[in-house]
Amino acid sequence: MNVLLVKPWGDAFNWYHSHMLGLAYVAGYVRGQGHKVEILDAAFHRMGAGDLLSEITQRKCDVVGVTAMTHEMVRAKEIFEVVKENKPSIHTILGGPHTSARPEETLKEIPQLDFSIAGEGEVPFTELLAQLDGTCDFEKIKGLAFRRNGDTHFNGRQSDFLDLKTIPQPAVDLYYKKDWFKTHPDSEYRLFASRGCPFKCGYCMRVLGDRVRWRDPEAVVEEWEKAVRYYGAEKVFLHDEIFLYKNETTHQILDAILRTNIPQISYFNCMTHPKLVDEELLEKAKRANCNLICIGVESGNNRVLKNSGRNYKIEEADQAVQKIKRAGIKPFTFFILGHPGETHKSIWDTIRAAVRINPFEIGLGVMVPYPGTKIYDYASEGKFGYKLNLEKDWDAYDRYGGSALKIKRLPRRVLMIYQIIGYLSFFLMNGKFRGMFNYLKPKIGAVVRLLSGKGLSEDSELGNSKTGSAYHRTLPKSQPNN
Secondary structure (H helix, E strand, O other): OEEEEEEOOOOOOOOOOOOOHHHHHHHHHHHOOOOEEEEEEOOOOOOOHHHHHHHHHHOOOOEEEEEOOHHHHHHHHHHHHHHHHHOOOOEEEEEOHHHHHOHHHHHHHOOOOOEEEOOOOHHHHHHHHHHHOOOOOOOOOOOEEEEEOOEEEEOOOOOOOOOHHHOOOOOHHHOOOOOHHHHOOOOOEEEOOEEOOOOOOOOOOOOOOOOOEEOOHHHHHHHHHHHHHOOOOOEEEEOOOOOOOOOHHHHHHHHHHHOOOHHHHOEEEEEEOHHHOOHHHHHHHHHOOEEEEEEEEEOOOHHHHHHOOOOOOHHHHHHHHHHHHHOOOEEEEEEEEOOOOOOHHHHHHHHHHHHHHOOOEEEEEEOOOOOOOHHHHHHHHOHHHEEEOOOOOHHHHOOOOOOOEEEOOOOHHHHHHHHHHHHHHHHHHOOOHHHHHHHHHHHHHHHHHHHHOOOOOOOOHHHHOOOOOOOOOOOOOOOOOO
8 A cells, every 4th residue: 555654843942853653663664564665754854834834746656654842743744635635535543642632522523533543553554454445344443533324433552562672663765865964964863772761750651661672782772883884874863762771781781882983983872761870881982982971850850750750769869970071971951840849949959950950951841741651541530730721722731832731830831931030040140141042042043034934835734723832842852753
């Protein structure tokens, strides 16, 4: 079958320029089963709504599959409306974290959607294509929600996760040509060495499971080398939730990279957890030319950390960040305002902690109650002073300025003021004036684009949605996107 995989348009504040990992893996897997696959990633190609929708109608395909986060659901619905209006016979499929949390509900909310997939998409997507080509017996496909005689059905969640050692390489050739990064030097190549995370943070739904599953180290190194040597990438970002922790596979991958000249011609960024920082591994990562490590500190208050399922104290997180700095690697720390039990005092604790820890840079976000997380459940039940402000106004669930969550005694505007104070305190008190300029620059640029209309189509997302906040901190290219 001819399959078109689509990523909805982004906005002026957070357009990325790297391949979408989920789409590339699904494309590689589906293509390996003999199907023809194309990817149309609007954010990657800097396409507004009008350009993307026009391009979709011109493609010849049997299936249109879209991946979407919660705040992109309105955009996904618009895509499906256009697809069905122009060619009703095309099969429409939705995947991603939102429908993983609400597979059957999503079908009910989008009449033009034929199927939704919960969890990893490779296997159920491929099994669905086989049935569409044959008997249309959908009932045995785990993770699939579908329609039958006007009713919606969900077959239950997948009982097993993929064996990552058996999957093909992601289809990044659908994004890049040889030496692509040499003409896009600010872009980075993203890759997974593993999937899954064992930690149980209240704001994360762990769609990839709570057990770390590794790809074959040789496959990871093969992809890493091809990214640098063939596609010309100078920056590689290992997108694993916790790549850098003490285990055999991480050592095998780093040892293999050290046997090449890759560290001399490129560098890499990665992520870890405060409980997993290991000085011996940091030293090896530095020799492999690790440039930056993203690490979630999240709050400067121990009570709040406990409420959010973070299994450490702020003193331990501080020590972990200092170890990274001593290894000669830049730490990028994440913080969130609006945790369960958050108060004015705990927010000031967080701001003071960010200043005191003094990492290379920070990301200071505001809590979003994504469906499938404990935070969403707390808000639905009215716990911790939470309340869902706009339960099904999915545009409001944007982590860069959404308004889905109400917190008693902490209005949204107050949190955003604290966010600005936090950033400015961090930059000014630590003498990071270039960082402050970088913080302000994308906001000024986005506002100029909005006022001038340059770079945005007439019906782009900034003209018809509530996403995009003047208070959003655009993080460096190494920041993972959900």
